[in-house]
Amino acid sequence: MSTGDGATPGTATLGRRTPGLVPVTETMRTSERRAPEPPPAAAPEPPEPAARAMGAFWRLLGSELGLTFRRPRNLVMLAVLAMVPVVVGVALRAFGSGDDDMSGIVQDVAGNSLMLTFVSFSFLVLLLMPVAVSVVAGDSIAGEAGGGTLRYLLAAPAGRTRLLAVKYLNAAVYAYAVTAVVALSALVTGLILFPAGDVTLLSGTTISLGDGLLRIAVAVAYVGAGMAALAAVAVALSTFTEVPIGAIAGTMVLVIVCQVLRAIPELAVITPYLLPTWFTNFDAVLRAPIDMGALGEGLLAFGAYIVLFGSIAWARFSGKDITS
Amino acid sequence: MTTVTQEAGAPFGAAPPSGDAAIVTRGLTKRFKGGQVAVDALDLTVPRGSVFGFLGPNGSGKTTTIRMLLGLVAPTEGEYSVLGLPLGRALPKVGAVVEGPAFYPYLSGAANLMRFDAADPTARRATAARRIADALERVGLSAAAGKRYRNYSLGMRQRLAIAAALLGPRELLVLDEPTNGLDPQGTREVRALVKEIAADGTTVFVSSHLLAEVEQMCTHAAIMRTGRLVAEGTIASLNGGVVTRIRVETPDPAGAARVLTGLGLADVRAEGREVTAELGGHAPERINAALVGEDVAVRGLAVVRPSLEDVFVGLTGEGFDVDG
The missing domain is CATH 3.40.50.300 (P-loop containing nucleotide triphosphate hydrolases)
Structure with a gap:
C-alpha cells in the first residue's frame, strides 16, 4: 500500500497515462515491492534538473544534521564518550606506574600513547558507543512520528524514500562522529600522559608514529562502519513505532542479547551472524601487516546488515499509514 | 488536463479559472x-x-x-x-x-x-x-x-x-x-x-x-x-433544501395565524406567543403591514433563514454533535 509516496516512478507514470487520477490497485502493484532506491524526487519530474534535486537533498540532510548536532542530548552523549578515554588514561597512569605486575594492556598503553585509542575502543565499542548511536538512530523516524512532525515533513513533501535516506545518512554521520570523538579524545589524552614515538604492535613489530596514526584512522573507519550498521538496525526498528524510547531500547536489547549469545560456547556457530561479534575486529590493524582479511569480513557483515535492515526499514516506511 | 469534469452546483463566488x-x-x-x-x-x-x-x-x-x-x-x-x-x-x-x-x-x-x-x-x-x-x-x-x-x-x-x-x-x-x-x-x-x-x-x-x-x-x-x-x-x-420561514411574536397568536393563512402562507404554526410560517415568495414588510392592518399587535418579526445545522438535521434527523 504505497500510494503514500507519490514521487515513486510508478505513480508518476500512471499520472501521465490517466491524468490526475491515481488508481490505488495499480500503484500497489508497481511500487510496493521495489528495492531501496536513491531519492526519487528527480526520477519522474520532467524538467527538474537532477542537480536541483540533489541540492534539495543536501539541504534536507543539512537541516537534519543541524538538528542532531545542536540537540543538547546528543552533544552530552558525545561529551560523556570523550570523557571515557581521559578517565581510562588517567587511571592507567595513576595505578599503572610503579606496579610490577602490569597486565599486557597497561604495559602497552604505558609504553606508547597511541595504544590508548585501541584500549578505549575495546572498552566502549560493545556498549557505550552502541547506546549513543541507537539513541540518535532509534529516535530518527519514531521521534518525528511521536512529535507529529512526521506528517508535516511528508506533506511538505519530503518524500518517504528521500526522508528515510536522509535519516539514515544522518545516523551514520553521528555514528562516525561518536567514533571520531572517542579516537580523538584518546589520542590527545595518550599524547599528554604517555610517551610518543614508535609503536610496538601485538606481533612485536615496531612501526613509526606516522604509520601508527594511519592505523588509527583505519580503525576509526572500521569501527564507524560497525556503528553505522547498528544505526541501520535502530532506524529499521524506528519505523515500527511512534515511541522513540521503544526503538532505542529495542536496539540495546538486541546488542545485549547478542553479547550473551556470544558468551555461550555451544552457540559458537551463530556468532558470525551476530553484529557485535564484528565490532572488535578493529584490532586487526595492530597486526603486522594489517589483517585485511579480518577487516574485510567485518565490513562485509556490516554491509549485509545495512542492506538487510535498510530494506526492512524501506519496506515498512514506504507503505506505512501515518496516523500520528 | 484532467479528464475529470467538474460537477456539483454552479460555482458561487470566485469562479474556477480552469475547468478542472x-x-x-x-x-x-x-x-x-x-x-x-x-x-x-x-x-x-x-x-x-x-x-x-x-x-x-x-x-x-x-x-x-x-x-x-x-x-x-x-x-x-x-x-x-x-x-x-x-x-x-x-x-x-x-x-x-x-x-x-x-x-x-x-x-x-x-x-x-x-x-x-x-x-x-x-x-x-x-x-x-x-x-x-x-x-x-x-x-x-x-x-x-x-x-x-x-x-x-x-x-x-x-x-x-x-x-x-x-x-x-x-x-x-x-x-x-x-x-x-x-x-x-x-x-x-x-x-x-x-x-x-x-x-x-x-x-x-x-x-x-x-x-x-x-x-x-x-x-x-x-x-x-x-x-x-x-x-x-x-x-x-x-x-435551498430547507425553506425560509417567517416568525411573528405577538400577544394575539390566533389573529396572527389567521392573517398569515389569509395571505396564503403555508405551514402556519402557533406556539405560545410565536407564530411561524413558510415565507415562500412573500415580502416580509407586506406581511407586517397586513398584520398591523388587521389590528394584530406585532412585538417582533423575523425572517428565519435555514442554517447548515438545519440542513444537517434535515438530512440525518440528528443533532450535529451527536456522535455515531
Missing part, C-alpha cells in the same frame, strides 16, 4: 486494520477557487480523508486526484494544517519553518528567509519569530501551523480544524486570513465541526457522517 477541480475523489475508501471503515466510498469534487467547508462530527472521517489526500494514509479502495497532478508534484503546491500544529519544541518559530521548508524539494534555499518572514508576518507572529516553540501559546502554535502552510505559492490550502484552540479574536483573524487567501485565487479546503464557522467562510460545503458523504454543494444550494 482542485480535489476529486471517486469511491475513496479507507478500512483500517481492525476492520473499522473510516471513509466509505467518498465521491467529492472541490472546484478550483472555492472555499470548501468539509463538515462532520468528530470521528466522521474528515481527518482520514485529508490524510489520504496528502498521501499520509493509503486508501483501501478508490482513487483521488489533487490539482490534477501526480501527488508528488501536487504536494509542493499544497499547504496543509493536519490535526493541529506539530513542531520541534526546542526550535524557534522561524527555525521550525526553515526545517519544513528544507523538506520541500521544490523550495529554494536562497529565498527561504524572505518567504519565512512573509509567512510569519501574514499570521502576525513576526515579533515571536525568535522565540522557542515550547513557549508559544496554543493560539500562536496554531498560527505557526498556518504560517508553515503559507511558506510557498500555494494553489490549494488544506486546513484541518484551523480554529481549534483559538480564542474568539484568533478565530476571527483566521477567518479573515482564509478569505484573503481565497481572494488571491487559492482554493481552500477547510474541515470543521463548527457549522456556523463554515457558513461564514465558505462558498461550498460537504457534510460527512460516519465515513459517508451526506450532502455536497454550494452553501446556497445546501441551504
Whole structure:
C-alpha cells in the first residue's frame, strides 16, 4: 500500500497515462515491492534538473544534521564518550606506574600513547558507543512520528524514500562522529600522559608514529562502519513505532542479547551472524601487516546488515499509514 | 488536463479559472486494520477557487480523508486526484494544517519553518528567509519569530501551523480544524486570513465541526457522517433544501395565524406567543403591514433563514454533535 509516496516512478507514470487520477490497485502493484532506491524526487519530474534535486537533498540532510548536532542530548552523549578515554588514561597512569605486575594492556598503553585509542575502543565499542548511536538512530523516524512532525515533513513533501535516506545518512554521520570523538579524545589524552614515538604492535613489530596514526584512522573507519550498521538496525526498528524510547531500547536489547549469545560456547556457530561479534575486529590493524582479511569480513557483515535492515526499514516506511 | 469534469452546483463566488477541480475523489475508501471503515466510498469534487467547508462530527472521517489526500494514509479502495497532478508534484503546491500544529519544541518559530521548508524539494534555499518572514508576518507572529516553540501559546502554535502552510505559492490550502484552540479574536483573524487567501485565487479546503464557522467562510460545503458523504454543494444550494420561514411574536397568536393563512402562507404554526410560517415568495414588510392592518399587535418579526445545522438535521434527523 504505497500510494503514500507519490514521487515513486510508478505513480508518476500512471499520472501521465490517466491524468490526475491515481488508481490505488495499480500503484500497489508497481511500487510496493521495489528495492531501496536513491531519492526519487528527480526520477519522474520532467524538467527538474537532477542537480536541483540533489541540492534539495543536501539541504534536507543539512537541516537534519543541524538538528542532531545542536540537540543538547546528543552533544552530552558525545561529551560523556570523550570523557571515557581521559578517565581510562588517567587511571592507567595513576595505578599503572610503579606496579610490577602490569597486565599486557597497561604495559602497552604505558609504553606508547597511541595504544590508548585501541584500549578505549575495546572498552566502549560493545556498549557505550552502541547506546549513543541507537539513541540518535532509534529516535530518527519514531521521534518525528511521536512529535507529529512526521506528517508535516511528508506533506511538505519530503518524500518517504528521500526522508528515510536522509535519516539514515544522518545516523551514520553521528555514528562516525561518536567514533571520531572517542579516537580523538584518546589520542590527545595518550599524547599528554604517555610517551610518543614508535609503536610496538601485538606481533612485536615496531612501526613509526606516522604509520601508527594511519592505523588509527583505519580503525576509526572500521569501527564507524560497525556503528553505522547498528544505526541501520535502530532506524529499521524506528519505523515500527511512534515511541522513540521503544526503538532505542529495542536496539540495546538486541546488542545485549547478542553479547550473551556470544558468551555461550555451544552457540559458537551463530556468532558470525551476530553484529557485535564484528565490532572488535578493529584490532586487526595492530597486526603486522594489517589483517585485511579480518577487516574485510567485518565490513562485509556490516554491509549485509545495512542492506538487510535498510530494506526492512524501506519496506515498512514506504507503505506505512501515518496516523500520528 | 484532467479528464475529470467538474460537477456539483454552479460555482458561487470566485469562479474556477480552469475547468478542472482542485480535489476529486471517486469511491475513496479507507478500512483500517481492525476492520473499522473510516471513509466509505467518498465521491467529492472541490472546484478550483472555492472555499470548501468539509463538515462532520468528530470521528466522521474528515481527518482520514485529508490524510489520504496528502498521501499520509493509503486508501483501501478508490482513487483521488489533487490539482490534477501526480501527488508528488501536487504536494509542493499544497499547504496543509493536519490535526493541529506539530513542531520541534526546542526550535524557534522561524527555525521550525526553515526545517519544513528544507523538506520541500521544490523550495529554494536562497529565498527561504524572505518567504519565512512573509509567512510569519501574514499570521502576525513576526515579533515571536525568535522565540522557542515550547513557549508559544496554543493560539500562536496554531498560527505557526498556518504560517508553515503559507511558506510557498500555494494553489490549494488544506486546513484541518484551523480554529481549534483559538480564542474568539484568533478565530476571527483566521477567518479573515482564509478569505484573503481565497481572494488571491487559492482554493481552500477547510474541515470543521463548527457549522456556523463554515457558513461564514465558505462558498461550498460537504457534510460527512460516519465515513459517508451526506450532502455536497454550494452553501446556497445546501441551504435551498430547507425553506425560509417567517416568525411573528405577538400577544394575539390566533389573529396572527389567521392573517398569515389569509395571505396564503403555508405551514402556519402557533406556539405560545410565536407564530411561524413558510415565507415562500412573500415580502416580509407586506406581511407586517397586513398584520398591523388587521389590528394584530406585532412585538417582533423575523425572517428565519435555514442554517447548515438545519440542513444537517434535515438530512440525518440528528443533532450535529451527536456522535455515531
